[in-house]
Amino acid sequence: MHARADTAASWPEEIFSILQRFEVRQVPYVPDAGHSELIERVLGSSSMRGIALTTEEEGVALLAGAWAGGQRGVLLMQSSGVGNCINMLSLVQIFRLPFLTLVTMRGEWGEFNPWQVPMGSNTQGILELSGIKVLRASRPDEVREVVEAGAAQAYNACTPTAVLLSQRLIGAKVFTK
Amino acid sequence: MSKANLLDRRAVVSELLRDRKGAFAVGGLGASTYDIAAAGDHDRNFYLWGGMGGAVMIGLGLALAQPKLPVVVITGDGEMLMGMGSLATVALQQPKNLSIIVLDNEAYGETGGQASHTGGTTDLVGVAKACGIGDSRSISTMAEVEAFALSLQDVMSGPRFASAKIDGANLERVLSSRDGTYIVNRIRGSIGHTPI
Numbered sequence: 001m002h003a004r005a006d007t008a009a010s011w012p013e014e015i016f017s018i019l020q021r022f023e024v025r026q027v028p029y030v031p032d033a034g035h036s037e038l039i040e041r042v043l044g045s046s047s048m049r050g051i052a053l054t055t056e057e058e059g060v061a062l063l064a065g066a067w068a069g070g071q072r073g074v075l076l077m078q079s080s081g082v083g084n085c086i087n088m089l090s091l092v093q094i095f096r097l098p099f100l101t102l103v104t105m106r107g108e109w110g111e112f113n114p115w116q117v118p119m120g121s122n123t124q125g126i127l128e129l130s131g132i133k134v135l136r137a138s139r140p141d142e143v144r145e146v147v148e149a150g151a152a153q154a155y156n157a158c159t160p161t162a163v164l165l166s167q168r169l170i171g172a173k174v175f176t177k
Numbered sequence: 178m179s180k181a182n183l184l185d186r187r188a189v190v191s192e193l194l195r196d197r198k199g200a201f202a203v204g205g206l207g208a209s210t211y212d213i214a215a216a217g218d219h220d221r222n223f224y225l226w227g228g229m230g231g232a233v234m235i236g237l238g239l240a241l242a243q244p245k246l247p248v249v250v251i252t253g254d255g256e257m258l259m260g261m262g263s264l265a266t267v268a269l270q271q272p273k274n275l276s277i278i279v280l281d282n283e284a285y286g287e288t289g290g291q292a293s294h295t296g297g298t299t300d301l302v303g304v305a306k307a308c309g310i311g312d313s314r315s316i317s318t319m320a321e322v323e324a325f326a327l328s329l330q331d332v333m334s335g336p337r338f339a340s341a342k343i344d345g346a347n348l349e350r351v352l353s354s355r356d357g358t359y360i361v362n363r364i365r366g367s368i369g370h371t372p373i
Contacts, residue, residue, distance in 0.1 A: 026241060049241060052269060054262030061231030065238025068223060068364045073238070091228045094357035158373055
């Protein structure tokens with residue numbers, strides 16, 4: 001292993017630092033393997049509140065309320081959750097929210113489970129049709145700059161943004177008996 | 178159809194907001210937003226004209242961001258049924274300053290009065306209680322509405338949930354602003370946030 005890799009922060013840790021720097025306070029999420037390290041960091045943080053949801057659309061509405069109350073947030077979800085959000089994403093345009101979501105991808109790059117493929121294949125299209133700019137990170141060494149750019153345009157320019165975290169980055173889920 | 182022993186929705190909402198002090202009021206899309214508008218426009222009124230099922234979650238986000246101010250979500254049975262999971266999410270967070278009241282006419286008034294589940298088998302107070310909102314009650318008198326209005330000012334003892342059975346009268350619409358950016362920025366302005 002390259003010497004630098006031993007000391008460099010993991011990419012979830014880098015995302016956590018970016019969220020801290022942008023003073024993110026509310027972090028709604030649906031539990032997800034790809035986001036598990038980040039969710040652990042958020043739940044252990046004193047400045048951020050992790051908010052477990054029953055379905056992802058709750059998180060979109062929550063962030064509208066948070067913004068009205070003067071706080072920033074970020075929605076953590078998996079690609080299948082984007083489908084659950086569609087009507088509620090109206091709020092993002094209607095309220096001109098500084099909306100940021102980090103989406104871990106399924107249904108691509110070595111997927112085992114065919115049921116993940118239809119939604120995974122349409123995640124980017126659905127977000128774009130909903131008026132949300134889409135960025136993507138596929139390698140550990142590009143996560144920091146992509147999430148930083150996404151957070152900057154979402155929070156500074158009120159430009160709704162989704163960052164897709166590729167299955168190539170997370171690793172395809174292994175199904176064993 | 179109107180039954181004599183049921184509450185009048187406008188009287189209920191007017192009482193809830195009569196002495197609101199600094200409270201935020203979130204209305205679900207449809208008649209509850211008109212009821213809030215009828216009680217008087219206010220810079221802390223969060224009117225919804227869409228996003229069905231989202232009223233309670235908007236209230237939760239606001240309540241967590243402003244824990245010293247009361248937040249009351251006033252919505253209908255159809256809107257609440259669509260976002261029933263949010264009662265579980267609220268219960269897990271236990272926001273002390275959040276109150277939720279459902280104006281339950283057992284029907285989808287905005288689409289022609291079709292029957293909702295609450296007129297059949299579903300008990301929303303039971304749902305809220307089972308989700309973990311300990312203070313969940315049904316309201317059937319104006320005295321109980323007054324007591325609820327008083328308790329929602331207490332930002333240390335929530336969350337609380339109530340369902341008030343109201344009569345099914347279709348009242349004249351009182352239209353609030355439907356410009357979402359204006360509505361949200363006005364709320365933000367009321368707590369000292371300037372535009373970006």
